[in-house]
Amino acid sequence: xxxxxxxxxxxxxxxxxxxxxxxxxxxxxxxxxxxxxxxxxxxxxxxxxxxxxxxxxxxxxxxxxxxxxxxxxxxxxxxxxxxxxxxxxxxxxxxxxxxxxxxxxxxxxxxxxxxxxxxxxxxxxxxxxxxxxxxxxxxxxxxxxxxxxxxxxxxxxxxxxxxxxxxxxxxxxxxxxxxxxxxxxxxxxxxxxxxxxxxxxxxxxxxxxxxxxxxxxxxxxxxxxxxxxxxxxxxxxxxxxxxxxxxxxxxxxxxxxxxxxxxxxxxxxxxxxxxxxxxxxxxxxxxxxxxxxxxxxxxxxxxxxxxxxxxxxxxxxxxxxxxxxxxxxxxxxxx
Amino acid sequence: xxxxxxxxxxxxxxxxxxxxxxxxxxxxxxxxxxxxxxxxxxxxxxxxxxxxxxxxxxxxxxxxxxxxxxxxxxxxxxxxxxxxxxxxxxxxxxxxxxxxxxxxxxxxxxxxxxxxxxxxxxxxxxxxxxxxxxxxxxxxxxxxxxxxxxxxxxxxxxxxxxxxxxxxxxxxxxxxxxxxxxxxxxxxxxxxxxxxxxxxxxxxxxxxxxxxxxxxxxxxxxxxxxxxxxxxxxxxxxxxxxxxxxxxxxxxxxxxxxxxxxxxxxxxxxxxxxxxxxxxxxxxxxxxxxxxxxxxxxxxxxxxxxxxxxxxxxxxxxxxxxxxx
Numbered sequence: 062x063x064x065x066x067x068x069x070x071x072x073x074x075x076x077x078x079x080x081x082x083x084x085x086x087x088x089x090x091x092x093x094x095x096x097x098x099x100x101x102x103x104x105x106x107x108x109x110x111x112x113x114x115x116x117x118x119x120x121x122x123x124x125x126x127x128x129x130x131x132x133x134x135x136x137x138x139x140x141x142x143x144x145x146x147x148x149x150x151x152x153x154x155x156x157x158x159x160x161x162x163x164x165x166x167x168x169x170x171x172x173x174x175x176x177x178x179x180x181x182x183x184x185x186x187x188x189x190x191x192x193x194x195x196x197x198x199x200x201x202x203x204x205x206x207x208x209x210x211x212x213x214x215x216x217x218x219x220x221x222x223x224x225x226x227x228x229x230x231x232x233x234x235x236x237x238x239x240x241x242x243x244x245x246x247x248x249x250x251x252x253x254x255x256x257x258x259x260x261x262x263x264x265x266x267x268x269x270x271x272x273x274x275x276x277x278x279x280x281x282x283x284x285x286x287x288x289x290x291x292x293x294x295x296x297x298x299x300x301x302x303x304x305x306x307x308x309x310x311x312x313x314x315x316x317x318x319x320x321x322x323x324x325x326x327x328x329x330x331x332x333x334x335x336x337x338x339x340x341x342x343x344x345x346x347x348x349x350x351x352x353x354x355x356x357x358x359x360x361x362x363x364x365x366x367x368x369x370x371x372x373x374x375x376x377x378x379x380x381x382x383x384x385x386x387x388x389x390x391x392x393x394x395x396x
Numbered sequence: 397x398x399x400x401x402x403x404x405x406x407x408x409x410x411x412x413x414x415x416x417x418x419x420x421x422x423x424x425x426x427x428x429x430x431x432x433x434x435x436x437x438x439x440x441x442x443x444x445x446x447x448x449x450x451x452x453x454x455x456x457x458x459x460x461x462x463x464x465x466x467x468x469x470x471x472x473x474x475x476x477x478x479x480x481x482x483x484x485x486x487x488x489x490x491x492x493x494x495x496x497x498x499x500x501x502x503x504x505x506x507x508x509x510x511x512x513x514x515x516x517x518x519x520x521x522x523x524x525x526x527x528x529x530x531x532x533x534x535x536x537x538x539x540x541x542x543x544x545x546x547x548x549x550x551x552x553x554x555x556x557x558x559x560x561x562x563x564x565x566x567x568x569x570x571x572x573x574x575x576x577x578x579x580x581x582x583x584x585x586x587x588x589x590x591x592x593x594x595x596x597x598x599x600x601x602x603x604x605x606x607x608x609x610x611x612x613x614x615x616x617x618x619x620x621x622x623x624x625x626x627x628x629x630x631x632x633x634x635x636x637x638x639x640x641x642x643x644x645x646x647x648x649x650x651x652x653x654x655x656x657x658x659x660x661x662x663x664x665x666x667x668x669x670x671x672x673x674x675x676x677x678x679x680x681x682x683x684x685x686x687x688x689x690x691x692x693x694x695x696x697x698x699x700x701x702x703x704x705x706x707x708x709x710x711x712x713x714x715x716x717x718x719x720x721x
Binding site (some may be wrong): 092194213340 | 428429430431432433435436437439440443444447536537541546547552553554556557558559560561562563564566571573574575576577578579580599601603604605
């Protein structure tokens with residue numbers, strides 16, 4: 062024990078000396094990848110990003126960013142992030158009331174209208190690029206709309222599969238108890254915990270259907286989406302009881318226990334089930350989702366649709382965004 | 397008089413005016429910071445020309461209780477990674493190549509001091525591999541790119557690239573502002589010539605100050621890492637002990653402290669001495685000294701060569717035991 066503490070103290074001594082001197086020799090923030098000096102080189106692309114990005118607020122708090130897509134003040138954004146958005150502001154400080162016009166679940170996009178004087182809003186210019194090569198520069202406005210954040214396309218463009226809702230339980234093997242499927246563990250704070258399920262409970266039915274295997278339970282639940290309700294018939298100490306559980310997101314439920322997620326900070330609730338995304342490493346907060354991402358010439362490559370972890374943002378490519386926008390617009394005309 | 401002064405000034409201006417000329421010849425990634433979209437495009441095209449080859453050398457390492465990354469640096473499948481990824485020496489594990497193919501591997505050695513580790517893929521002679529940098533070629537401010545499998549292998553996603561700059565480099569640690577996440581550990585950091593300059597080690601709580609093991613740490617202890625067991629903090633206690641702390645410099649290891657009552661103090665070593673050799677072998681890194689000393693037994697004699705006030709001195713020192721001092 063004595064020798065161990067000795068060793069520890071020596072090591073910590075060395076580490077402190079190292080960090081102390083290291084701090085003074087670290088490259089200044091100005092010159093780093095996201096330093097102001099680097100940002101200046103992005104010139105017109107930076108101005109374009111700031112000019113066409115919109116802050117969406119609820120009760121004075123930023124909840125998402127959006128992009129101006131039309132001189133009349135139409136704004137596209139991430140639908141699941143901006144529920145209840147009341148107000149919008151631009152980089153020049155102008156503020157507007159907001160009205161929702163359209164929503165589309167599969168792409169998680171929504172269309173809003175800025176309400177106010179004027180029909181000469183700036184609008185993004187779209188990129189036609191269909192496949193963004195890894196290592197390509199990308200940039201987005203930082204959420205205060207004074208700076209940008211820069212980085213590179215970092216992974217293959219691909220569809221992201223649906224994850225389905227989860228209860229937040231770990232099931233035992235079904236062979237052990239013929240009466241039902243044992244709940245071995247309940248994840249604290251997750252959907253099942255909030256509904257009052259306990260470890261040791263036996264699941265006999267899911268939505269009225271008798272279940273014999275744990276896989277059967279998982280399949281039935283996974284068919285539903287986060288936010289859907291599932292009714293479990295539970296056998297607890299000889300008593301039958303029904304529980305209504307509002308399903309949670311897989312990421313939020315299990316990632317609480319994942320060190321990577323603890324290191325990542327808040328991530329988007331919905332980060333699954335997108336028809337196509339490209340991925341990049343921009344350091345953006347969860348509240349900066351819904352905003353546009355640009356290339357070096359200031360053309361809009363797409364919309365940041367999910368903050369996945371601290372190295373990953375998913376973006377919907379411009380092709381998909383524009384198809385959706387055209388659908389939204391034709392819907393408006395019809396009215 | 398004033399005319400001559402003007403002339404002088406003019407000559408000086410001419411001299412200085414050559415400096416911008418030299419600056420112009422620099423590649424965009426060698427400038428203090430990129431100045432224009434053109435510079436940014438140059439950085440991008442250099443990165444993209446290096447990426448396809450670099451990606452092929454990256455592996456995901458499946459240890460059974462977690463996943464990390466690594467980089468193949470020889471066609472026979474020697475892999476550089478982090479000690480905390482492989483855990484211990486002689487463990488069977490699987491690696492996945494960039495295309496998803498699974499191969500058998502066994503963990504070699506490394507050091508818990510720097511977190512350097514090695515791994516050998518078995519039965520292959522034709523693997524894609526990355527060149528490694530020579531020592532002292534990377535420095536603070538250099539552009540670099542990190543590759544790895546953050547969060548584990550995903551075939552549809554592929555190897556993930558992050559761009560950054562070296563923000564700190566000292567002794568057995570390098571720091572960059574390229575973004576890392578668990579699963580990246582052990583993956584390679586490349587310079588803008590496509591050579592491995594470091595291996596990802598610890599993910600910092602500050603996302604733009606992550607830690608890497610500089611290639612110098614591997615180069616200084618190559619045979620030891622490849623052929624011996626991982627040097628653990630516990631095993632340090634069993635080996636010989638000097639009692640000095642030092643920092644690395646271009647010419648040797650600068651002593652910054654000598655602990656009271658230790659063999660080093662008894663032998664008359666003091667702060668400011670520059671250690672250059674132990675038993676006739678050049679001391680290249682701090683870790684190199686610690687490993688060399690710890691591989692001897694307490695009571696064994698070592699000969700330290702060092703500089704003091706311009707004089708070359710040499711002392712024979714009887715190593716102590718860490719626990720006793």
